[in-house]
Amino acid sequence: MVVSDAAATRELLNLLGHKVAVIYRKQRETWSLDGCEVTLDTLDFGLFSEVEGPVDAIEDVAARLGLADRRPLKSSYSELARAHAKQNGR
16 A cells, blocks of 8 residues: 555544554565565664565575575564664663
């Protein structure tokens, strides 16, 4: 979903009673490799990658990228951002 007017969307959410819980910056790069989509997200608190595609291709692509022995994270970016802020006294 594309939001064309961020300020208006933020105001609408505010009027509906929602409050900002956490803000973090993310830069995403996306590539295609052997039928899979590979993303690299750069955030203030780390680099994260994801491989999506056919189940039988994911493990091969992850291995080619040196990710086969990496453990997947269960935490969301907002949880990680909160922990990072807390760790840095913010």
